[in-house]
Amino acid sequence: MNTVTANSIPRSKTDNVKQLSLLIFLFVCSCSDPKPAVAEPPTYQTLHRENAKGTFFHFDHEGDLYLACSIHQGNNSPGIKLVRHESDDFVIVGKQIHHQKDLRVLKFNSDNIGEKTALPYHADPSVGRGDEVVILNRGQKIPGTVRQTPTSKDHHYYLETGKTFAADGMSGSPVFSVRLGTVVGVLQTANNKTKANTGGFELLEMP
Numbered sequence: 001m002n003t004v005t006a007n008s009i010p011r012s013k014t015d016n017v018k019q020l021s022l023l024i025f026l027f028v029c030s031c032s033d034p035k036p037a038v039a040e041p042p043t044y045q046t047l048h049r050e051n052a053k054g055t056f057f058h059f060d061h062e063g064d065l066y067l068a069c070s071i072h073q074g075n076n077s078p079g080i081k082l083v084r085h086e087s088d089d090f091v092i093v094g095k096q097i098h099h100q101k102d103l104r105v106l107k108f109n110s111d112n113i114g115e116k117t118a119l120p121y122h123a124d125p126s127v128g129r130g131d132e133v134v135i136l137n138r139g140q141k142i143p144g145t146v147r148q149t150p151t152s153k154d155h156h157y158y159l160e161t162g163k164t165f166a167a168d169g170m171s172g173s174p175v176f177s178v179r180l181g182t183v184v185g186v187l188q189t190a191n192n193k194t195k196a197n198t199g200g201f202e203l204l205e206m207p
Contacts, residue, residue: 039181041134041141044119046173047082047091049075055137055172056082058091058108059183060118061206067093067106068204069172070188076104085138089113101155103186103202119174123206125184132178133159135187135199137170144199156189156200167196175201 047056047067054073058065069076080093094107119136127133127146135142144159159175167190175185189200 038178041136041176041178042119043139043141044117044136044174045085045087045139046137047084047113049080050083053169053171055170055187057136057172057174057183058113058118059121059174059204060115061121061123065108065115065118066097066206067091067108068174068186069104069106070186070202071099071102071104072188073171076106078106082108084113098207100202100205102188103204105204105206119176119183120181121204121206122180122182125177125180125182125203125205127157127177127184127203133184134176134178135159135161135165135170135173136176137173137187140165147198150203155202157185157203158198158200161197161199164192164195164197166194167199168193175199 052074054069056067056069058067076093078093078095081090082093083090089112091108091110091113094109096104096106098105129146129149131146133144133146135144142161142165144161146157147160148158150156171188173187174183175187177184183204185201185203187199187201190196191198
């Protein structure tokens with residue numbers, strides 16, 4: 001029986017160039033910066049005063065827990081009781097430790113609301129046009145896109161949502177950045193009480 005040896009077929013110059021190009025491409029890809037992580041917004045049950053409008057949320061800043069809300073929504077002085085939506089859990093508002101144009105940060109006391117459900121926060125958050133953000137309120141996740149950044153006459157960032165939402169009573173809701181994976185702001189305005197598709201929020205800038 002005759003046997004045939006399978007000799008390798010000589011590569012052409014074109015094949016060598018293609019292989020070299022592929023190796024260069026793979027090397028460049030391996031050295032490039034990774035894409036930023038995209039975080040899944042948490043389902044968060046906001047805090048509310050009984051029989052009153054306005055929203056509060058708690059967040060973790062450098063291992064300490066705080067409440068945030070908008071100033072214009074009314075009484076949020078020490079001693080006020082806040083109840084977590086759809087639960088018997090509650091907090092007692094403590095003293096104010098930070099404030100901005102229409103944003104207030106307070107301490108609080110609670111036996112059952114702690115770090116496990118606190119929203120993450122990192123100092124000096126960055127938000128720009130085109131960023132995907134989510135309004136969190138009473139377990140809802142309302143996605144939107146940042147369309148406008150602050151001006152000298154208006155401190156708000158403005159987001160647009162794909163679907164309308166009932167905004168009445170939502171002042172103080174946390175605005176969560178999908179890109180950063182943290183809460184970045186506090187909702188303060190909307191273009192309609194019942195069918196809003198634009199919301200204005202203030203950046204949360206902890207000292």
